[in-house]
Amino acid sequence: xxxxxxxxxxxxxxxxxxxxxxxxxxxxxxxxxxxxxxxxxxxxxxxxxxxxxxxxxxxxxxxxxxxxxxxxxxxxxxxxxxxxxxxxxxxxxxxxxxxxxxxxxxxxxxxxxxxxxxxxxxxxxxxxxxxxxxxxxxxxxxxxxxxxxxxxxxxxxxxxxxxxxxxxxxxxxxxxxxxxxxxxxxxxxxxxxxxxxxxxxxxxxxxxxxxxxxxxxxxxxxxxxxxxxxxxxxxxxxxxxxxxxxxxxxxxxxxxxxxxxxxxxxxxxxxxxxxxxxxxxxxxxxxxxxxx
Amino acid sequence: xxxxxxxxxxxxxxxxxxxxxxxxxxxxxxxxxxxxxxxxxxxxxxxxxxxxxxxxxxxxxxxxxxxxxxxxxxxxxxxxxxxxxxxxxxxxxxxxxxxxxxxxxxxxxxxxxxxxxxxxxxxxxxxxxxxxxxxxxxxxxxxxxxxxxxxxxxxxxxxxxxxxxxxxxxxxxxxxxxxxxxxxxxxxxxxxxxxxxxxxxxxxxxxxxxxxxxxxxxxxxxxxxxxxxxxxxxxxxxxxxxxxxxxxxxxxxxxxxxxxxxxxxxxxxxxxxxxxxxxxxxxxxxxxxxxxxxxxxxxxxxxxxxxxxxxxxxxxxxxxxxxx
Numbered sequence: 276x277x278x279x280x281x282x283x284x285x286x287x288x289x290x291x292x293x294x295x296x297x298x299x300x301x302x303x304x305x306x307x308x309x310x311x312x313x314x315x316x317x318x319x320x321x322x323x324x325x326x327x328x329x330x331x332x333x334x335x336x337x338x339x340x341x342x343x344x345x346x347x348x349x350x351x352x353x354x355x356x357x358x359x360x361x362x363x364x365x366x367x368x369x370x371x372x373x374x375x376x377x378x379x380x381x382x383x384x385x386x387x388x389x390x391x392x393x394x395x396x397x398x399x400x401x402x403x404x405x406x407x408x409x410x411x412x413x414x415x416x417x418x419x420x421x422x423x424x425x426x427x428x429x430x431x432x433x434x435x436x437x438x439x440x441x442x443x444x445x446x447x448x449x450x451x452x453x454x455x456x457x458x459x460x461x462x463x464x465x466x467x468x469x470x471x472x473x474x475x476x477x478x479x480x481x482x483x484x485x486x487x488x489x490x491x492x493x494x495x496x497x498x499x500x501x502x503x504x505x506x507x508x509x510x511x512x513x514x515x516x517x518x519x520x521x522x523x524x525x526x527x528x529x530x531x532x533x534x535x536x537x538x539x540x541x542x543x544x545x546x547x548x549x550x551x552x553x554x555x556x557x558x559x560x561x562x563x564x565x566x567x
Numbered sequence: 568x569x570x571x572x573x574x575x576x577x578x579x580x581x582x583x584x585x586x587x588x589x590x591x592x593x594x595x596x597x598x599x600x601x602x603x604x605x606x607x608x609x610x611x612x613x614x615x616x617x618x619x620x621x622x623x624x625x626x627x628x629x630x631x632x633x634x635x636x637x638x639x640x641x642x643x644x645x646x647x648x649x650x651x652x653x654x655x656x657x658x659x660x661x662x663x664x665x666x667x668x669x670x671x672x673x674x675x676x677x678x679x680x681x682x683x684x685x686x687x688x689x690x691x692x693x694x695x696x697x698x699x700x701x702x703x704x705x706x707x708x709x710x711x712x713x714x715x716x717x718x719x720x721x722x723x724x725x726x727x728x729x730x731x732x733x734x735x736x737x738x739x740x741x742x743x744x745x746x747x748x749x750x751x752x753x754x755x756x757x758x759x760x761x762x763x764x765x766x767x768x769x770x771x772x773x774x775x776x777x778x779x780x781x782x783x784x785x786x787x788x789x790x791x792x793x794x795x796x797x798x799x800x801x802x803x804x805x806x807x808x809x810x811x812x813x814x815x816x817x818x819x820x821x822x823x824x825x826x827x828x829x830x831x832x833x834x835x836x837x838x839x840x841x842x843x844x845x846x847x848x849x850x851x852x853x854x855x856x857x858x859x860x861x862x863x864x865x866x867x868x869x870x871x872x873x874x875x876x877x878x879x880x881x882x883x884x885x886x887x888x889x890x891x
Contacts, residue, residue, distance in 0.1 A: 295689075295690060295691045296690065296691050297687070297690035297691055297692035298690075301687045301690045301692065302692065304683065304684065304687045305684075305687050305688070305692065305698050308684055308687075308698075308701070308702055308763070309698060309701040309702070311759070312701050312702055312704045312705050312759075312763060313701065313704060315705075315708075315713070315716045315717065315720070315759065316704060316705075316708060316716075318716060318720070318727075319708075319712065319715075319716050322719075330719075330725070331724075331725040332725075333725060333730050334727070334730050335725065335727050335730070379612045379613050379616070380613075382609045382610070382612060382613075383609060383610045383612070383613045385609060386605075386606040386609035386610045387610070390605070390606040390609070391606075392603070392606035392607060395606070395610075398610060398614070402613075405617070405621065405622075407812065407816065407873075407877065408625070408870065408873075409816055409819075409820045409869070409870070409873065410621045410624070410625060412820050412822070412846050412849065412866065412869065413624070413625055413628055413866045413867070413869065413870055414620075414621065414623075414624025414625050414627070414628055414866075415624075415849065415850070415853065415862075415866065416624075416628060416631055416853050416859050416862055416863045416866065417623065417624040417627035417628055417631060417863075418620065418624045419853070419854075420627075420859075421623075421624070436616075436620060437620040439616050439620075440612070440613045440616040440617050440620075440621075442617070445613055468594070468598075470597075470598075470601050470605075471601050471602070471605035471606070471609075472605065475609070496706075496707060499709065500709040500710055500711070502709075502710060502711055502822070502823045502826075503822050503823065503846070503850070506832065507850065507854055517709055517711045520711050520712070520715065521711065521826075521827065521832060524715065524827065524830050525830065525831055525832060531719055534715050534719075535715070535716070535719075538708075538709075538711065538712035538715045538716065539712075541709060541711070541712060542707070542708050542709060542712050545707045545708070545709070546707060548707075549700075549703075549704070549707045553700045553703070554696065554700075556703065557696070557699050557700060557703060557767060560703075560764070560767050560768065560771070561767060561768075561770065561771035561774075562771070
């Protein structure tokens with residue numbers, strides 16, 4: 276994580292209003308926030324390198340120990356947690372859901388942003404309204420019955436299917452396409468005789484690429500973190516990583532080190548993504564916020 | 568890899584090849600069909616899947632809630648019996664009170680801190696991106712992981728928080744045991760994960776406020792604090808409303824943190840249900856007691872609760888900095 280930032284430009288106006296310079300109070304606030312944000316994560320990784328006796332020291336250890344290897348080995352061999360299965364399942368579910376949400380959102384976003392059709396305003400409004408409804412929790416009983424009827428409980432498709440579309444994704448891609456694709460470009464392609472699908476492939480997709488990356492990252496993180504629905508619809512022997520941790524917690528609530536090694540392993544993929552694409556995530560969140 | 572997405576789209580010329588090569592009549596007919604029909608084709612995957620996995624369950628929940636509906640498939644139409652029973656069910660109201668309590672306890676400090684943090688992040692300082700990434704760090708940990716870490720930090724005997732409090736001669740607190748202490752513990756989990764995210768959202772909005780407003784105020788002799796309250800906060804109103812909406816929905820559907828805090832997925836929320844939330848109540852009724860109709864009715868009441876919560880928050884936040 277490099278923190279290189281372009282130097283502030285010393286314009287005359289900036290010099291006039293000194294409230295933009297970080298004072299000592301600001302520095303304290305930021306440093307404090309940084310420590311608070313990082314500490315629990317740091318602590319999690321530290322505990323994954325310790326033994327249970329060390330974890331119960333008072334005050335607790337704050338430096339890495341030498342037991343990471345054996346903890347990881349123990350984690351993956353814990354029988355009733357099926358941790359490796361959980362990791363693989365989470366990867367399958369998250370990648371599938373991400374690809375689907377990004378694809379379907381770019382299709383719909385293109386239509387809402389750049390095409391004129393009857394009812395488009397109403398349909399987009401409908402998406403916005405339903406974004407406010409906690410569908411996942413409200414519809415949980417029928418969704419479960421649906422999966423029972425289809426015979427899909429315990430299978431990964433039961434976790435994948437309800438998440439294949441995402442109103443937030445459509446909304447984000449609509450905003451993004453409105454801004455990133457000039458109308459003239461679409462018009463020009465039309466005049467040249469390109470069909471709508473061709474415009475989608477050759478004009479829209481290349482222009483949306485940075486937005487798609489941000490959406491993909493956000494959806495991947497969200498899906499990776501999914502807990503309630505997998506807990507209900509999957510069986511303990513075929514879990515996703517989050518429910519696998521819950522199983523560890525239930526079976527070995529006092530085995531802190533196992534729990535911490537498990538959570539550290541479950542966070543690691545997201546951590547890597549964040550280190551690699553942090554800039555884009557921050558930028559994407561900020562873009563999305565301004566437009567919302 | 569650009570941070571700013573307002574870079575112009577690549578000036579790629581539209582494809583030319585197929586133009587005019589086909590018979591004019593057929594091509595024009597296709598073009599008209601394409602213009603009219605393709606948009607619906609493009610939005611249909613979303614609405615199709617959403618109808619099956621979003622709208623259908625929602626409507627069907629209402630239907631289920633009017634029945635005595637067991638897992639085995641026995642269903643009897645009972646009208647509003649589930650609802651009238653719920654309204655007199657102490658356990659349900661306990662869950663409602665817990666949810667509202669933890670919602671208020673987490674959201675208010677969270678948004679206040681986020682505003683403070685966003686203001687700090689908006690200042691000129693070295694390594695600004697580093698700080699922004701830093702405050703977003705909690706967002707990338709899973710809720711389950713947060714709950715595990717914090718539950719241990721709040722441990723009665725070996726937890727770091729009790730150790731820290733002992734430095735000030737505070738006796739060890741059994742955080743899970745009491746309503747107030749478990750609410751505090753769970754609220755801090757929520758705040759830790761979401762404050763930075765809200766700060767980034769607010770920061771983005773802050774940066775769209777025209778700087779000349781501040782310059783004019785500075786010339787008039789307004790202090791930084793005054794500028795913050797008289798310019799920043801009022802100008803942020805739409806974004807604050809947005810963050811309140813998001814927090815309301817998140818707060819009223821609270822589930823993972825209290826479940827993991829319990830350590831034992833019976834959905835009871837502590838020995839006397841001191842931190843059982845409405846979402847946990849629904850899952851417990853449906854998937855522990857297999858009383859689907861009752862759970863469905865609770866789900867609809869949760870929805871009503873969110874609706875009321877959102878409306879109250881909306882009318883409340885509308886007044887922020889507002890004599891408009």
